[in-house]
Amino acid sequence: MYQIAKNDLPALFRKISETKELYLPVRVADQVNFAAYTEDADVSLETLKTVKSPKDAFFPQSETLYTCHKEENKLSITPEELQNQEFVVFGIKACDVKGIEVLDKVFLSEPVDTFYKARRDHGILVALACNEPEESCFCKAFGIDCTDPKADVATWLVGDFLYWNPLTEKGAALTDAVKELFAEADDSAVQKQQETTKAIVEKLPYMDLSLEGWNGDVLTEKFDSPLWEELYQPCLACGTCTFVCPTCQCYDIKDYTTGSGVQRYRCWDSCMYSDFTMMAHGNNRTSQMQRFRQRFMHKLVYFPANNDGMYSCVGCGRCVEKCPSALNIVKVVKAFQKEGGDK
Amino acid sequence: MQELVNRAKELLANGTVQRVLGWKAGDMAYNPEPSYFESEADLSEFVYDAFCGANLSKYMIEASKKEGKTLVFLKPCDSYSFNQLLKEHRVDRDKAYIIGVGCKGKLDIEKIKKEGIKGIESISGIGMEDACDTLKIGTLYGDKECSYQDVMLERCHVCKGKDHVVFDETLLESRDTVDSERFHEVEKIEKMSPEEKFQFFQKELSKCIRCNACRNVCPACSCRKCVFDSTKFDSAQKANVDPFQEKMFHIIRAFHVAGRCTDCGECSRVCPQGIRLHLFNRKFIKDINEFYGDYTAGEDINQEAPLTHFEFSDREPNEERG
Amino acid sequence: MCDCHCHDNYNLDTLIPKIGIITEITQQTPDVKTFRVNAPEGGKVFEHLPGQCAMVSVPGVGEAMFSITSSPTNKEYQEFSIKRCGVLTDYLHTMEVGDELTVRGPYGNNFPVETELKGKNLLFIAGGIGLAPLRSVINYVIDNRENYGTVDILYGSRSMDDLVGLKEIQEVWAKQEGINVHLTIDREQDGWDGHVGFVPSYLKELGFENNKTALVCGPPIMIKFVLAALIEMGFSKEQVYTTLELRMKCGVGKCGRCNIGSKYVCKDGPVFRCDEIDELPAEY
Numbered sequence: 001m002y003q004i005a006k007n008d009l010p011a012l013f014r015k016i017s018e019t020k021e022l023y024l025p026v027r028v029a030d031q032v033n034f035a036a037y038t039e040d041a042d043v044s045l046e047t048l049k050t051v052k053s054p055k056d057a058f059f060p061q062s063e064t065l066y067t068c069h070k071e072e073n074k075l076s077i078t079p080e081e082l083q084n085q086e087f088v089v090f091g092i093k094a095c096d097v098k099g100i101e102v103l104d105k106v107f108l109s110e111p112v113d114t115f116y117k118a119r120r121d122h123g124i125l126v127a128l129a130c131n132e133p134e135e136s137c138f139c140k141a142f143g144i145d146c147t148d149p150k151a152d153v154a155t156w157l158v159g160d161f162l163y164w165n166p167l168t169e170k171g172a173a174l175t176d177a178v179k180e181l182f183a184e185a186d187d188s189a190v191q192k193q194q195e196t197t198k199a200i201v202e203k204l205p206y207m208d209l210s211l212e213g214w215n216g217d218v219l220t221e222k223f224d225s226p227l228w229e230e231l232y233q234p235c236l237a238c239g240t241c242t243f244v245c246p247t248c249q250c251y252d253i254k255d256y257t258t259g260s261g262v263q264r265y266r267c268w269d270s271c272m273y274s275d276f277t278m279m280a281h282g283n284n285r286t287s288q289m290q291r292f293r294q295r296f297m298h299k300l301v302y303f304p305a306n307n308d309g310m311y312s313c314v315g316c317g318r319c320v321e322k323c324p325s326a327l328n329i330v331k332v333v334k335a336f337q338k339e340g341g342d343k
Numbered sequence: 344m345q346e347l348v349n350r351a352k353e354l355l356a357n358g359t360v361q362r363v364l365g366w367k368a369g370d371m372a373y374n375p376e377p378s379y380f381e382s383e384a385d386l387s388e389f390v391y392d393a394f395c396g397a398n399l400s401k402y403m404i405e406a407s408k409k410e411g412k413t414l415v416f417l418k419p420c421d422s423y424s425f426n427q428l429l430k431e432h433r434v435d436r437d438k439a440y441i442i443g444v445g446c447k448g449k450l451d452i453e454k455i456k457k458e459g460i461k462g463i464e465s466i467s468g469i470g471m472e473d474a475c476d477t478l479k480i481g482t483l484y485g486d487k488e489c490s491y492q493d494v495m496l497e498r499c500h501v502c503k504g505k506d507h508v509v510f511d512e513t514l515l516e517s518r519d520t521v522d523s524e525r526f527h528e529v530e531k532i533e534k535m536s537p538e539e540k541f542q543f544f545q546k547e548l549s550k551c552i553r554c555n556a557c558r559n560v561c562p563a564c565s566c567r568k569c570v571f572d573s574t575k576f577d578s579a580q581k582a583n584v585d586p587f588q589e590k591m592f593h594i595i596r597a598f599h600v601a602g603r604c605t606d607c608g609e610c611s612r613v614c615p616q617g618i619r620l621h622l623f624n625r626k627f628i629k630d631i632n633e634f635y636g637d638y639t640a641g642e643d644i645n646q647e648a649p650l651t652h653f654e655f656s657d658r659e660p661n662e663e664r665g
Numbered sequence: 666m667c668d669c670h671c672h673d674n675y676n677l678d679t680l681i682p683k684i685g686i687i688t689e690i691t692q693q694t695p696d697v698k699t700f701r702v703n704a705p706e707g708g709k710v711f712e713h714l715p716g717q718c719a720m721v722s723v724p725g726v727g728e729a730m731f732s733i734t735s736s737p738t739n740k741e742y743q744e745f746s747i748k749r750c751g752v753l754t755d756y757l758h759t760m761e762v763g764d765e766l767t768v769r770g771p772y773g774n775n776f777p778v779e780t781e782l783k784g785k786n787l788l789f790i791a792g793g794i795g796l797a798p799l800r801s802v803i804n805y806v807i808d809n810r811e812n813y814g815t816v817d818i819l820y821g822s823r824s825m826d827d828l829v830g831l832k833e834i835q836e837v838w839a840k841q842e843g844i845n846v847h848l849t850i851d852r853e854q855d856g857w858d859g860h861v862g863f864v865p866s867y868l869k870e871l872g873f874e875n876n877k878t879a880l881v882c883g884p885p886i887m888i889k890f891v892l893a894a895l896i897e898m899g900f901s902k903e904q905v906y907t908t909l910e911l912r913m914k915c916g917v918g919k920c921g922r923c924n925i926g927s928k929y930v931c932k933d934g935p936v937f938r939c940d941e942i943d944e945l946p947a948e949y
Contacts (some may be wrong), residue, residue: 004920029546031616046460051616052552061552065680068724068767074705075765077723079681111917132484134461136370201482205371205464208864216668219926223946234377234402238556240615250921253680253914255725262724264679269920270554275572279912284925284949297946298924305927324556324613325397326374334370 001166002175003185007160009045013037014092015178021087022123023057025050034089045157048134049318053096053246057089058119059103061243062267065115065253069261076214078261080292088174090126094149095139095316097127098318102314104250105307125142127151129190131158131197135138136317137245138330139205144314146201147194158193161185206330213340214333216305223297227335232292234325239270241328242295250276271295296332344391344471346514347416347444352383354414360405360440361411364402366395372466373452377402379413391416391515393469396449396496398609399561400424400434407435412572415439418446419517419545420498422507423605423641424562429509430644433565436509443448445515446499447474453617454494460487471515492522497621498608501525525606526629530620548590552614557593557610557620563600563640570595597623602631602650605625605641680919682722682767687741690762691826693829694822696749697794698758699734702768709743710768714737715801715935716908719770720916721745723760726926727753730931733771734797736804739948746797746829764884772916773935776802776880776906780807785878788816790891792864792883793822796829798908798935799882807841816841819875821864847871865890868898875899881907885949891937902940909934909942910949913917925949 004158016022021299026035034054035041058340066079078129092100100120130137135142139146148154152171156163163185166175175182187290201207214222243250252269257263269276271294277285285291319328351363368390377397398421406413417425422443428434450469455478462483468475468491478494480487483627501524505517528606532540558564558571571592606628610620631638635649635657689701702797704710705857713719713733719941722728729751735744749758760766787806791799806813818838822828828848835938839846849860849867860867864887875898881891895905911923918932928934942949 024897029550029617033550033616048668051550065678070724070765073764075684075767077681077684077767079677087735089832106919109918110677113680113919114675115680120674131561131752132461135463135483200462203483204462216927219946233379234397236556236557236559236613238613239554240556240613243552243554244615249919251914252920253728255727257725264724264728266920267921269914271921273555273572277912279910286909292949294924298921302924303928320374322615324560326369326376331370331376 001185001187002182003161004164006157006160008181010144012162012181013043014039014177015181016088016090016174019086019177021085022090023054023087024090025341034091045128047131048093048132048137049316049321051318051322052171052244053099053316053318054089055096055099055103055246057087057123058100058116059107059116059249059251059268062106062265064256064263067261067263071230072253080115082114084118085215086122086124088124088126090127092125092149092151093130093148093316095137095142095314096246097125097149098139098142098144098314099316100125102247102303102312103249103308105303105310114158124153124174125151126153126155126171126174128198129154129156131156131192131193131199133204133320134317135205136320137201137204138209139251139314140201140204140207141209141211141317142311142313143311145198146199152256156190156193163187163190165190171214175286203207206315208331209315209333209335210337211300211311212298213336214304214311215309216301219297219301219305220239222301222336223293225324225336225339227339228289231327231332231335232289235272235288235292235327236324237272237274237288238324239268239272240322240324241319242270242272243268244322245300246314246316247312263305265293271298296329299329300333326335344389344515347391347442348386348389348493350442350512350514351380351386351389351414354417354440355381355383355386359412360414362409363389364406364413364415366390366399366400366416372463372469373450373455381405391444391471393450393474393491394452395446396451396612398560398562398607399425400428401560401565403434403439404428404565407438409435409438412438412440414442416442417447417507417510418444418449419505419507420446420503420605421620422509422609423638425594425641426509426644427605427641428565428602430610441507441510441512442509445513445517446492446505446520447516447518448495448499448502448520450478450491450494451496451612455489457496458487458489459645460489461570470640474518474629478583493522495520496608496612497619498606498612503606503639526625528619528630529626532626533621537649547618548593550618551593552616553592556615557618558596558611560609560613561596562601562605562607562609563603566598568665593610593620593623600624602629602638602648603640604628605639622643623631679769680915680941682720683710685721685743685766685768687760687762687764687766690760693746693831694827696758697746697827697829698749699744699746699830700757700760701735701744702777703742704764709741711771713743714736714774714775715805716775716798717771718773718798718916718931719743719745719768720772720913720937721747721757722767722769723753723756724767726756727751728767728914729753730772730910730916731825732798732801732935734800734806736801738805738808742930743831744813746794746800748794749889770916772931774933778802778805782878782918783812784814786876787816788873788877788879789816789818789821790868790879790881790883791818792862792887793827794829795887796820797882797885799880800830802832802880803838803920807838810843812902814843815877816844817847817871817877818844819847819849819864820870821851821862821867823851825850825854829866831846863887863890865894868894873898875901876902879905902943903938905939906936907939907942908936 022037105115130146363380465481685702724817918929
């Protein structure tokens with residue numbers, strides 16, 4: 001394990017960004033999101049949760065796939081270049097690391113999404129352990145230890161130092177490149193901080209959230225529950241929950257006609273939107289109740305059914321904080337729990 | 344608050360209303376959700392406190408299609424939205440039983456968190472009865488305090504007034520919350536140079552993730568099908584393909600609600616990226632006031648709306664530009 | 666570029682299409698045209714199996730999933746029968762021979778012509794444009810006649826003019842040994858001396874024995890009543906195959922749109938056996 005003084009972090013960021021693009025939490029117009037490092041970036045490592053998860057580093061909100069040119073009636077296609085430079089995502093939290101694992105299940109399963117894979121191959125994840133989890137956090141329900149993130153490098157901010165522990169080959173290579181800024185360290189300070197944080201995790205209000213009864217085998221029972229009709233009522237049909245979510249991966253493919261050719265791009269989509277399933281001749285989900293149900297059924301039933309029980313939720317709590325109508329996955333799980341208990 | 348529950352029970356029991364539209368207590372101190380209550384038993388979860396900022400008037404569009412009357416609780420500012428919807432024939436007055444509820448200023452949890460308060464377990468001083476000047480906040484990291492006034496929603500600092508413009512009856516006392524000049528922020532932007540203005544909006548709007556929360560919560564956005572949802576339109580919903588489109592979405596929306604926006608502030612409340620969307624709308628309100636005389640959308644349903652009413656003496660806004 | 670070798674292993678993404686050139690257009694009905702598509706250098710754009718689909722697109726207009734109506738036994742070209750019903754299909758109907766479009770695929774599963782269907786008596790039941798995916802199977806069966814038992818084709822449309830591929834049905838299929846064609850139209854019409862009535866009721870009138878495997882394709886309402894009729898006639902759900910159609914964008918089970926229960930129609934379908942459909946939530 002290595003350490004570097006907090007005051008020297010700008011030097012570390014500068015050093016990394018000399019050879020690689022570096023993404024980290026940056027405050028822009030009062031909001032913290034992952035963004036490219038620049039000399040004058042207002043880096044905010046103290047922010048527990050960026051508004052959006054860092055999934056855009058691998059699955060951008062909008063990306064061009066290819067461009068079509070037409071001459072007379074002849075078409076030609078120029079695929080977009082794949083990511084070919086290494087880049088570093090610094091400060092990603094344990095829940096969001098797990099979120100990328102969820103995305104991997106989708107994009108790296110056959111047929112592999114090469115745009116995503118190229119980014120995964122070239123991306124180096126430097127995770128930052130959480131020190132002060134908040135009331136909306138429930139990563140523990142998904143078996144995540146926020147004090148011990150598993151990425152290419154794990155880091156901890158304790159007192160005046162950042163502790164740095166490479167965990168993979170990629171992490172070791174990155175470490176070698178910046179080692180001159182580090183001093184060797186033992187892990188006693190980290191361990192102490194981990195204990196303190198774990199004690200807080202135990203006190204979090206959603207700590208006891210139980211996902212018992214949510215798996216691929218309960219499809220019909222959960223789908224047919226009358227609870228959905230009650231739960232969806234305040235839903236505004238916006239896409240906030242899906243866009244701040246680290247695991248939501250639905251996308252749309254659209255065309256953008258430029259002066260020179262048509263760019264076919266993909267962009268995040270939301271199952272909450274009314275046109276998500278609309279076809280030229282009909283729509284199989286016509287009510288917001290159905291769309292609301294789809295989101296949670298997908299996360300808690302359909303996804304685990306296809307992925308050995310892995311949920312498509314990591315308990316980051318962003319939906320808990322951001323839904324305009326104060327709806328969220330925790331309320332859904334609790335409502336079903338209560339219903340089960342009342343029977 | 345118990346008064347509201349009691350009255351709702353009475354109105355349900357005597358058949359005046361078939362359901363109640365209010366707020367249901369959340370699982371945390373600050374996350375109540377808009378909710379329908381159909382029975383006395385349901386009402387045990389009813390809540391009305393400083394975090395009931397959600398404006399329920401837009402829900403009345405759907406409620407107007409339901410059988411029988413809906414009892415809806417409207418705060419003073421919400422009643423302007425309801426009135427405006429009434430004027431636009433989007434809600435049915437006969438389907439609504441309106442209890443105008445008092446308001447002591449609604450709180451913005453984001454502002455509390457901006458004060459550095461995290462791990463919130465409880466907040467006291469948010470009830471209508473015990474609303475006080477200082478909030479006591481129990482957190483995982485110790486007890487904290489903050490000033491009620493400091494963490495109010497932006498809209499409350501420039502409140503239109505505590506009188507309801509439409510109601511069947513009113514309940515609960517209000518308190519004055521105004522401590523800022525409504526158009527002050529707009530004036531600050533007006534004074535910027537064109538480059539500064541552009542940069543200001545560029546920075547704000549580049550945060551937009553096109554989640555459509557602002558549009559979907561907006562009582563003035565009541566089109567059955569929004570132009571941005573049309574599949575025949577290149578920037579339908581979804582993400583921005585270039586920075587221009589995010590501006591276009593917000594600018595078109597601001598134009599579309601101009602003269603109808605009651606300045607309820609819901610757009611800014613719900614924006615996950617904290618974009619100060621109300622500034623667009625407020626600029627239009629300020630201009631309309633200056634060009635056509637003071638006008639408050641939703642205040643009086645019989646008043647001619649400035650942008651849909653023409654007189655030969657009307658000035659041309661372009662005269663002002665140079 | 667970094668000095669890694671990752672790129673050596675990257676295939677062209679499945680979302681990147683190939684170019685296809687329209688080599689023939691047949692007006693089948695007032696609103697259905699069949700487009701013959703070849704690779705620009707000749708030959709087929711790719712190989713497929715009966716029942717599989719492809720994403721056809723006109724850049725700048727749109728992209729959508731269509732079933733490939735030609736049989737894989739056709740070694741020269743692929744065909745798509747496309748009904749005019751939206752922005753993209755409207756545009757496709759204005760295209761001419763020699764115009765280019767993009768095609769990617771094939772996507773989805775196929776009718777199990779080489780496994781479960783082999784050696785079986787087959788009953789094809791189609792309504793309107795629903796004949797398109799089944800045509801691929803019918804021609805496959807004709808080209809491998811020895812592998813299958815009796816073949817009955819029950820096909821209906823709104824009117825005589827709406828029967829897709831009538832020429833092929835009458836001049837090729839009906840003339841094959843061991844293949845019986847039963848046509849019907851919804852309402853009486855001058856010049857039509859065949860059966861009049863909806864497909865499900867004609868099916869009951871014909872009263873097939875249940876020693877067949879049925880392949881059903883058509884509008885959802887037709888499928889619903891045909892299925893009920895088949896059950897009434899003693900067929901089990903394991904004996905009936907159909908196709909589902911939902912909005913699709915990626916074609917590879919990732920974009921989330923055609924997700925229904927734990928299935929993705931684009932990847933796990935479009936062909937489902939009816940007992941499999943019963944396990945899906947009622948959302949199709």
